[in-house]
Amino acid sequence: MDNLTHGLLGLAIGAMRRPDVRPSAPERASPTDRAVLVASVLAAELPDLDTLLARGDAVTVALQAHRGLSHALVAAPLVALTATLAARACFRGARLAPVFLTSLASVVFAHLLPDLWTGWGTRVLLPFSDSRLSLDWTMVVDPWVTLPLLAGAILAWRRRADWRRTLLWSAACSVAYVGFRVATWAVLTQRVEAAYPAAQAVRVFPQPFSVSTWRYVATLPGDVFAAGEVPLAGPPSEARRAxxxxxxxxxxxxxxxxxxxxxxxxxxxxxxxxxxxxxxxxxxxxxxxxxxxxxxxxxxxxxxxxxxxxxxxxxxxxxxxxxxxxxxxxxxxxxx
Structure with a gap:
């Protein structure tokens, strides 16, 4: 997904850890509390540095360099450790274990998983497999994932005495929306499969700027693609065969x-x-x-x-x- 969403998800994951100092307490947050939040955001953003370091033509950068080894599960501990060390350098005295564990959760659940649920494809199994895996639940940029998180971050900044609960509620709203997308994807996939009983494969994809309508492609016998749209309330509408x-x-x-x-x-x-x-x-x-x-x-x-x-x-x-x-x-x- 986009970097704003990654960072906001990382912030929400950092807020899931119960802080040493209650948000409403008069004393300042502990070094560990502050390091956890900073490291979680860093860990959620670091994998996309591959776009800055990549060299080559547009295809190589977009497909080979980006979402490569930096987005693999085996690299997640290294990314989390990098974020942990950077945060502890800013907040001396922060405990290693909670900062690292939260950073690791942020890499996996604020970056790798959101990239996986888009349609572009992520090679999370490198170096064991070069396959691009994707779940096709949302677009790379989906405002209905981002806006609750952004609103929660703004409210948390303004209402600092209740910042943790605010961030967690905003994350719950985004997660509920993604859950709705997953259920919709499953229902519409079955609907398209029923419309093309002879299809060798059927895939349903999110459509930009739309929650109620999805795109689909069915692979028919003879290496023919049938492409069209399928709404939440209605049958598939074929637009082309190729x-x-x-x-x-x-x-x-x-x-x-x-x-x-x-x-x-x-x-x-x-x-x-x-x-x-x-x-x-x-x-x-x-x-x-x-x-x-x-x-x-x-x-x-x-x-x-x-x-x-x-x-x-x-x-x-x-x-x-x-x-x-x-x-x-x-x-x-x-x-x-």
Whole structure:
């Protein structure tokens, strides 16, 4: 998820530990109490430093460097230890065990798990497996997860005598919303499966700017994708059928590491290959799970020269957030 949400979740997890000094007490919080909160926020943010340290083209940075080893379960203790040492350096006398244990919980439950429940995919099993795991419950940015946490943090700052209870209530609201998303995902998955009894696989994905409508892709016999939308109250509405084209690329193009990485990311790939005027080829790899009325909105575009070396790579998002919002609204208006 986004860094604001990670940090706010980390703060809420830090508040779950019963402090040494009661929030309403006149004396100042203990060094351990303060270190726990700081370390929890740091631990929730540190894994995303991989985006600052990454080098390479847009595909390598987005897919290989980000959400790599820093997001793996085996690295969680190291991330937690780093946050613990930094917090104890700021608050001398803080006890090691509570700061470290809370930091470890923050890494797992404020960063790794929220990234896992989005649709982008996280390689939490590195180095044992390079598979991208995702639960597809929320978008990477979901205001209904973030806003209760943000409101709780603001109220906790203004009502310091009751800061802990305020943070915990705000976290409970966000958790309840995620639970609602999980239940919705399960119900709608069954509904789409019932609509496509011959489907080899069905996946339901969150739709931006919407709580009541989700996207879906069903893999049908013959390597055909059926994509559409499914509302909370109503049957699935198919928008498009398309043939899976991930395997249509020539083997020498698929062997290019950047292309191979993009193909591994795309769960429902739609691939287009065209020659460039200056020589070489342009490969566009879109994923149908990110679609608007059946048209992909997210794709990696890779330029190869005559020797198959990558000369340019970029991620096409289909426009800015405001442009995408306008497209969704216009699509809703045009829909019968």
């Amino acid at each position: 043939e899976a084209t991930g395997s249509t690329l020539p083997e020498h193009v698929q062997a290019v590491p950047t292309v191979r990485e993009a193909l591994a990311w795309a769960r429902f790939p739609l691939v287009h290959l065209e020659p460039l005027a200056e020589g070489g080829q342009k490969v566009r790899i879109a994923d149908l799970r990110y679609h608007l009325r059946g048209e992909p909105t997210l794709a990696f575009v890779i330029h190869l020269d005559a020797s198959n070396a990558v000369t340019h790579a970029q991620l096409e998002r289909g426009g800015s957030a405001s442009e995408l919002l306008r497209k969704w609204r216009s699509a809703d208006t045009a829909a019968p």
